[in-house]
Amino acid sequence: MKFPVTSILVRVLALTMLILALSHVGQSKGSGWKQGGSKSSHGHKSYGSTHGQKSHGSKGRHVGRGNNKPPKNIPTPITPSPPLSPPSSPPTPTRPSGLQVGFYKGLCPNKLVDIEAVLEIKVQEHFRKDPTILPAILRMQFHDCFVHGCDASILINGLSTEKTAGPNLSVRGYELIDAMKAIAEAQCPGVVSCADIIAIATKELIKLGGGPNYSVQTGRRDGLVSRAQDVNLPSPFLTVSETISAFSAKRFTTEEMVILLGCHTVGVSSCAFFQDRLYQGTTQFDPIMDPTLRQQLMPTCPKGITANNSTFLDQNPRSSNIVDNSFFNQIQKQRGILPIDQALARDPKTIPFVQQFAQSASLFNTKLANAMVKLQALDVLTGNQGEIRKTCSRFN
Numbered sequence: 512m513k514f515p516v517t518s519i520l521v522r523v524l525a526l527t528m529l530i531l532a533l534s535h536v537g538q539s540k541g542s543g544w545k546q547g548g549s550k551s552s553h554g555h556k557s558y559g560s561t562h563g564q565k566s567h568g569s570k571g572r573h574v575g576r577g578n579n580k581p582p583k584n585i586p587t588p589i590t591p592s593p594p595l596s597p598p599s600s601p602p603t604p605t606r607p608s609g610l611q612v613g614f615y616k617g618l619c620p621n622k623l624v625d626i627e628a629v630l631e632i633k634v635q636e637h638f639r640k641d642p643t644i645l646p647a648i649l650r651m652q653f654h655d656c657f658v659h660g661c662d663a664s665i666l667i668n669g670l671s672t673e674k675t676a677g678p679n680l681s682v683r684g685y686e687l688i689d690a691m692k693a694i695a696e697a698q699c700p701g702v703v704s705c706a707d708i709i710a711i712a713t714k715e716l717i718k719l720g721g722g723p724n725y726s727v728q729t730g731r732r733d734g735l736v737s738r739a740q741d742v743n744l745p746s747p748f749l750t751v752s753e754t755i756s757a758f759s760a761k762r763f764t765t766e767e768m769v770i771l772l773g774c775h776t777v778g779v780s781s782c783a784f785f786q787d788r789l790y791q792g793t794t795q796f797d798p799i800m801d802p803t804l805r806q807q808l809m810p811t812c813p814k815g816i817t818a819n820n821s822t823f824l825d826q827n828p829r830s831s832n833i834v835d836n837s838f839f840n841q842i843q844k845q846r847g848i849l850p851i852d853q854a855l856a857r858d859p860k861t862i863p864f865v866q867q868f869a870q871s872a873s874l875f876n877t878k879l880a881n882a883m884v885k886l887q888a889l890d891v892l893t894g895n896q897g898e899i900r901k902t903c904s905r906f907n
């Protein structure tokens with residue numbers, strides 16, 4: 512025989528749990544990316560060389576080989592059932608406030624337009640004509656994100672905006688961003704941010720360059736601040752420890768720093784950043800550099816002459832514009848170009864990561880995709896923050 516009090520207690524408990532469960536239906540299931548964050552630049556030595564544009568060679572390319580699936584993290588708004596009892600606190604909004612894959616789906620006047628796909632086609636066209644757009648935009652993304660977050664602050668024209676700061680003088684690729692923005696404004700006026708356009712272009716170019724095909728998150732807003740004095744990017748002459756500090760100030764681990772520096776698998780550097788490593792008697796002279804490489808670089812960057820020449824950051828001639836792990840093989844062979852790149856293969860704090868990435872192409876791809884998602888989410892503006900610029904090179 513059952514004891515009636517227990518039975519009543521069980522029923523009361525069950526009813527309470529049902530009410531509690533119902534009152535939580537409809538809460539936000541955001542993608543987990545936080546809004547805003549610290550915008551202060553870190554206090555590390557920055558590089559301020561004022562080098563101009565350089566001639567960039569172009570290399571072959573091959574088809575993307577990544578296969579990451581888009582995460583299914585787009586929240587579906589749920590209509591709450593009528594409350595059984597008056598709610599004790601105001602309902603939490605169901606609208607996501609952070610970044611998410613496919614943010615723009617259904618946001619254009621023609622709801623069927625997939626604006627991100629349209630923009631990707633523009634990137635593909637540009638890449639076919641000029642593959643050096645890959646390193647150009649990849650570097651632009653880094654320089655944008657490390658100063659005030661990924662908010663397109665690097666795009667602003669003006670007397671003393673970020674664009675005019677030393678390290679940014681050789682940043683290229685603005686014409687692609689402007690062309691993409693023109694397409695976005697024509698099909699979807701006032702909706703797509705310039706910060707997202709950089710992110711979409713970067714992601715697409717990494718794929719076109721043979722790197723991982725990851726799902727880019729969107730929903731960034733454009734920043735309202737762009738000051739040259741805030742540009743405090745790490746210098747290529749820093750030690751590994753100093754560079755680790757610079758990246759950790761932006762919440763990146765040493766491993767993430769190493770993989771991100773692996774983006775030097777594409778693109779070029781001008782002589783100013785490695786010339787002294789070639790010549791005895793300079794403070795930067797590097798006696799361990801591969802002697803063949805040294806001989807090859809000497810005519811490009813003659814001693815004591817400020818030549819406006821450049822060389823590939825990845826000295827594997829078959830892979831200089833391909834996003835792969837060959838950069839790590841090269842630095843292991845003492846064939847790095849930038850002082851910091853070469854230092855990664857010599858410092859005990861980074862050697863294990865260099866070894867792993869050099870050994871495994873698939874590990875390189877996975878870790879690069881993860882690090883790019885993190886870089887592209889750095890201190891982003893979302894929700895009602897910032898603005899959606901009408902023209903990427905000026906504030907509204």
Ligand code: HEM
Binds near residue numbers: 645647747
């Ligand atoms: C400690 C960190 C870094 C330093 C010191 C550094 C430094 C440099 C320097 C000095 C150059 C040559 C610029 C020139 O000749 O004008 C360069 C090029 C480049 N950097 Fe970095 N970089 C760093 C991190 C990154 C990251 C994280 C990325 C990408 C996510 C990146 C992507 C690139 C690319 C793609 C180029 C080639 C640009 C072109 O060919 O136009 N860099 N970097």
